[in-house]
Every structure is written in structure tokens, then in C-alpha cells.
Amino acid sequence: MEMMPRWGTVYVGLMVLVLVPIWAAYDALSPAADHGEMAVDVNAFANQAQAYAQEHQLADGSVQAMPDASVPVLAMQFGFSPSVLRLRTGETYVLEFVSRDVMHGFSLQMGMGSLNAVLMPGAMTMLEVMPTQPGEYLFLCNEYCGVGHQFMSGKVIVEGPPISPTTSPAQPTPSMNMPGH
Amino acid sequence: MTSVVSHMPATPSDAAAQRLFRAFLFAALGFLAIGGIAAFAIALTRTPALTLSVSPLDYYRFLTIHGLAMFYHWFLFFQAALLFLAVGLYIPGARMFSVGLGWLAFIAMITGAVAQLAAAGWGGEVLYTAFPPLAGQFPRSPLIYMGFDLLALGVLLLAVNYVVTVAKARRSGQVGELPTPTYVGLMWSIVMAAASIIALGIYTPALLWSVGVGPIDPMGYTMGYFTFFHVNHYAPLIAAVGVWYVLAKRTTGAQSVFGERFSKAIFTVYPLVVPPTFLYHLFLAPGVPAEVKTIGSVLSLFIGVPTIIVAVVILGMLEARMRAAGAAGAFGWLRRLPWGDPAFGSLAMGMATFGLGGAFAYALLSEGLAPLLHNTFVVPGYFHAFTSAGVSLTFMGVVYALLPELTGRSLWGLPLARVQPYLMAAGTAVFVLVGVAAGYLGVPRRVPSIAYAGNAPPVWTTLMNLTEGVGGVLMAVAGGLFFAVLLGTMLIGRRLPQSEPEVAATSESSELGMAHPGMMTWAAAAPAVLVVALIALVSIGSFEMMRRWPFLLR
Numbered sequence: 063m064e065m066m067p068r069w070g071t072v073y074v075g076l077m078v079l080v081l082v083p084i085w086a087a088y089d090a091l092s093p094a095a096d097h098g099e100m101a102v103d104v105n106a107f108a109n110q111a112q113a114y115a116q117e118h119q120l121a122d123g124s125v126q127a128m129p130d131a132s133v134p135v136l137a138m139q140f141g142f143s144p145s146v147l148r149l150r151t152g153e154t155y156v157l158e159f160v161s162r163d164v165m166h167g168f169s170l171q172m173g174m175g176s177l178n179a180v181l182m183p184g185a186m187t188m189l190e191v192m193p194t195q196p197g198e199y200l201f202l203c204n205e206y207c208g209v210g211h212q213f214m215s216g217k218v219i220v221e222g223p224p225i226s227p228t229t230s231p232a233q234p235t236p237s238m239n240m241p242g243h
Numbered sequence: 244m245t246s247v248v249s250h251m252p253a254t255p256s257d258a259a260a261q262r263l264f265r266a267f268l269f270a271a272l273g274f275l276a277i278g279g280i281a282a283f284a285i286a287l288t289r290t291p292a293l294t295l296s297v298s299p300l301d302y303y304r305f306l307t308i309h310g311l312a313m314f315y316h317w318f319l320f321f322q323a324a325l326l327f328l329a330v331g332l333y334i335p336g337a338r339m340f341s342v343g344l345g346w347l348a349f350i351a352m353i354t355g356a357v358a359q360l361a362a363a364g365w366g367g368e369v370l371y372t373a374f375p376p377l378a379g380q381f382p383r384s385p386l387i388y389m390g391f392d393l394l395a396l397g398v399l400l401l402a403v404n405y406v407v408t409v410a411k412a413r414r415s416g417q418v419g420e421l422p423t424p425t426y427v428g429l430m431w432s433i434v435m436a437a438a439s440i441i442a443l444g445i446y447t448p449a450l451l452w453s454v455g456v457g458p459i460d461p462m463g464y465t466m467g468y469f470t471f472f473h474v475n476h477y478a479p480l481i482a483a484v485g486v487w488y489v490l491a492k493r494t495t496g497a498q499s500v501f502g503e504r505f506s507k508a509i510f511t512v513y514p515l516v517v518p519p520t521f522l523y524h525l526f527l528a529p530g531v532p533a534e535v536k537t538i539g540s541v542l543s544l545f546i547g548v549p550t551i552i553v554a555v556v557i558l559g560m561l562e563a564r565m566r567a568a569g570a571a572g573a574f575g576w577l578r579r580l581p582w583g584d585p586a587f588g589s590l591a592m593g594m595a596t597f598g599l600g601g602a603f604a605y606a607l608l609s610e611g612l613a614p615l616l617h618n619t620f621v622v623p624g625y626f627h628a629f630t631s632a633g634v635s636l637t638f639m640g641v642v643y644a645l646l647p648e649l650t651g652r653s654l655w656g657l658p659l660a661r662v663q664p665y666l667m668a669a670g671t672a673v674f675v676l677v678g679v680a681a682g683y684l685g686v687p688r689r690v691p692s693i694a695y696a697g698n699a700p701p702v703w704t705t706l707m708n709l710t711e712g713v714g715g716v717l718m719a720v721a722g723g724l725f726f727a728v729l730l731g732t733m734l735i736g737r738r739l740p741q742s743e744p745e746v747a748a749t750s751e752s753s754e755l756g757m758a759h760p761g762m763m764t765w766a767a768a769a770p771a772v773l774v775v776a777l778i779a780l781v782s783i784g785s786f787e788m789m790r791r792w793p794f795l796l797r
Contacts, residue, residue: 165465171699171700173685174684175684176684177792178527178615180529191794191795192794193794194793197793199793200699204688205618206372206690209303211689212695215698220793
């Protein structure tokens, strides 16, 4: 009785069963082919972020974010620019993050939990948020980015009256990058 | 009740296999020690009350060493050792397909591991993730990538060696239907061969990039990394669950209640449910379509099913055995179990802490909760239930069971060995429960200080003092006890007479009838039901928390 070929077949068969779905999924998911569409010109974005900060900067150095429009934030080793943002309750803001150098994280501290996002170099991460409670909210980088990682933080200052959230529960998945999607 | 050691030998009888087994086992224990010392250093660093001034680079050094030595080296080398047992103990007379391949694997793996640890301490402080482009800022990262390639190569060789050895034993009629442990080794080999191939596919380009040859795509690396990492991190789970099965039998004389075929069928499920669920590591990755993430989340729900079933089967085996030995009442069988046997204590606490980890695992594979949990302390908080307790305790239980025969000496420091699994479980429980709470309140992982210039919530300090200062330190102490017993046994344990392995067989074992499913009651399934209930509670609680955020996500 030829066990070897049968065993070999079963083994190879199981390996194929394991590897092929991974490969197919990976291939389908791989941004490599579409990288051109995803890529963000980091220098252009950095200029955009700087211009925005200058245009909307207040006397204390914080930057007043404009609602219903893009708010560009550049992440870099080891800080965010702008690092202090002012928002108003009840308004919707489209925060756009681009990392200038390495992978960073964005972790907004809200007391009861944190809102976390991943920032890839050269790609955009978009978070559309509406604050409902005034206060000062620490945000920090939570993706190891080098020796200064623990110092990489900023603040969101929310002003205005507290509002009760709309009836529909928060849609939890932030929509990510892909200009044009 | 002292240990009931089966009359089968505890180590492979084939001399060549025995040598390889010992090489992998002692290397594994060496890496466990290194990882444990690094863990202690991390615990001290991240306990705010201790205000130790450690340079950030030192912290990342400790963390890189800890992650590599524990999760890759200790686990891989120990599982390699288990492969030799999975054939050597259950197919007497089996000959290894290729001793040369075995040693080649060992040399590749130990070279890779040592290179990685050296790099981690000296210019390669990139954590075990080694993400580009950050890794490009560390001069020794090529050694990290090269180390992964060598480990992967070694594991692939071991997997091939194992499968061919088993196939040959079947072909030559040395074994009929495979015993369950041998079969588990086959499932492990399939999963790890797949993981190794994927690893070679990521780390080779990364290695080339890190020495200046060729480009790297950070997103491509990240996705490939999580695909490999995912498949790889289920191998220790499969191995540990297989070991539960063996330890349950060895420490209590329990027999399978549903038969070997049923057990083997459950283990066959692992290679099928594991690979498609890698998506749960990528819920926040830019560029992965939303629909794909949702599919990944749904597929991930199946991941816990085989483990829960095996846990119920093993508890049923234990219950049946204790009832056959005269235990009465709904939970009387629990009292009769040999809690004072270090190997059984390790099994029991390994299973219990696994259940604790399982309660939180499902929150982490829900796509909707990723923004709440990603890269917070919830991640290391929860996974230490699986790694340092669940899997490591189980593996340490194997060491306790084998130590007398391995060393020819009786176990030294039995009181320490008896307490050690429970101390490890207690420390882990504090680390996990408080750590997860800290993470839910926003404490980040992988950072030496959570002060953030005084802007961090004060409660963070309290929580991390408890998590690391109490939980982490207790875990390190428990690890120290384990090594005290190990070294004490090896150096000053009472020598055993050559002919008899240390056997303290109970008189009941020979009078037992066969356990059968009828002896199993709902009591065996109760812990599993509890875990499922906890899973539901944690998930619901997490979603409720997100609903109360002062920022609504559109």
C-alpha cells in the first residue's frame, strides 16, 4: 500500500488550501497596483498643512479648524503639525493625516476610551468627526516611531455647548485615504 | 496526589532524536530566561511609581528583546522539541527521516535567534514588528530581518522532516491510525510551513532593502507581516491545546471520552479556520476595502470554536476520570483533581488563563471595535493571558512532567513548583484585567512613559502601577520560581535509580473502567459557557462605550 503518495497528496492539498486563499486575498487587497492612486505628495501636503495652520492660527498658537472641510495635519518624528486644534461642538470636521516619515498613530483620548487610527507614510488617513462635548482632549502617537515616540502628542480643544448625540449610533469605521473614493 | 507518570518513556528513545530534542528544549528554556529578564526590566520601567530613569532607547531595547525571545524564540524552539516528542513518544521505533535536516534546522534557527537578540540590544531596537521605514533608521535591522529568514527556513525544514518521518512510519506499518498527539504535530507542520513560506516572502525583500538593495513598500510589508504573523501565532495555540490533551492524560490517567477520531477531527479544523482570518490585524489599515474588513470580521468569529470544543472535551475527560475514581456531586470531581501536581497545576492554570484571554479576544477581532482598541494597552493586556500564561504555563507543565526523566533526578523544590503555576496565573490575571481596563481608558502600548507632559489622566498612573508593578512583577517572580526549580533539579536534585522513572501510580488506575461520555455532565461545559458569556459581555460593553464617545465618527 503506497502511503507516501497519498500522504504527500493530502499534505500538499492542505497546504494549497491554506496558502491559496491567503495569496488570493492578499493579491486582491494589495495596494501595490493602485499605489499611484493612493499616494499623497508629502511635500505638497506639508505645505498645505503649514498654510492652513498659518491662516487659522490664533494668538495662543492653537489652530482654529474650519468645519465641513479638510483639516490637514502632518505627522512626523516627533510631533503633529498643527498640534493644538480648536473645534466646536455640533460641527463636522474632516481631519486628514499624512505621515511625513515613518508609521505613526493617532490616538485621541476621550476619557471613556480612545479613538485610534493608523497613519502610513505617504498615504492619507481621514477621520470625519463631530464633537459633542466641550473639553480638552489629549491626542498622542501610539505607533512606535523612534526614541521620541513618548513625546509625540497634541491637544484638541472643543468649545461650545454640549449637544446630545443624534439617534443613530456612531458609524465606527473611519474611512481611510484614497482621494477620489 | 503526586504525579501519575505513564509507563511510556518521557523522551524519544531514538538517540539521534533524543539529542535534537534536548538541543531544542534547552535552547528554548534559555530564550525563556532571556525573555523573562527583559520582561522584568520592562515591568520596572513601566511602573510609574518606581520612577526609574531608563532611557527610551533602553526601554525599546528591552521590549524588542522580550518580544523576539518570548514570542518567536521560546515558542518556536519549544514547539520544535514537541515535534520530537510527538513522534518519539507515540511511534516507538520510528526513525527520523533526516538527522542532518534536523541539525541544519537547529543551526539555522539558533543563528537567527542569536543574531536577532544581539541586534535588538545594539542598534536594532525596532520591536519584533520591525516596520519599515522606521527600521531603516536602525543600523542593525538587517540582522533582525535575516534572523526571521533563518528561523523561517529552520521551521520549514523541521516541518518537512516531521511530515516525512510520520509518513514513512505509516508506510512501514510501524503505526496504524495516528495517535492524536502525532496528528496534532501534522496540523502544526501544515500551519507553520505556510507561515514560514509567507515569512520568507516578506523578510527577504525587507532584508535586501535594509542593506540598500531594492525598494520597500511600507504598506505591502505591513500587510504581508500581519498575514505571516497571524498564521504563525496560532501554531503555539495548536501546540498548547495538543499538550493539554496529553497532560490531562498523563497527570490524571484520564482517557478520551469521545474517541481519537473526534479529537483529530477538531484539530483538523485549525488549519482551515486560521488562515482566512488574518484580516483582523488589518482593520485600520488604509487601503483595505471596507467590505473586505467586514468579511474578515465575520470569518474571525469561527476562530475560537475548535479551542472551545477541545476545552470542553478535556474537561469532560477529567470529569469522567474523577467520577470513575469515585468523585460525586456536580463539582466534586473538581476537588479530586491533582491540584498539587505541578504539571497538572500548569495544565489547569494554562486552560483557565486561556479562557480569560478568550473573553477579550473576540472584542479584538470585531472590526467595529478596532478604533477603540488598536494599539492601546488592551492588546498586550489581553494577549498575555494567551502567551505568558496560556501557552507558556502549558509548556512549563510539560517541562515539570519530563524533568525527572530528562535529568535523572527527582524534582527539587516541590513546594515552589506547586505554587508557581498559580502565582503565574494570579500575576497574569492582574496584568490582564487591569491592563485591559487601562487600555480601554486609552493607555497606549509600546511606550516607556505615559506622562505626556502632565496631560495624561491621573488614573493611568494607578492602573499601570497595578498592571506592571503588581501583575508584571508577580509574573516575573513566578518565572523565577520556575527556573529555580529547573536549576535546582538539574544541579542538586536527588538522583533517581537508573531503572525506574519517578512513578507514583495511584492504586485506582488499574481498577478503572473505561471512561465514557455518559460520565460527563454539564459541569464540564460550564467553564466554556462562562467564557462565551464573558465574550458577549465584553463585546456589548465595548460597543456601548463607543456610543458614549464625545466625538461621533461619521
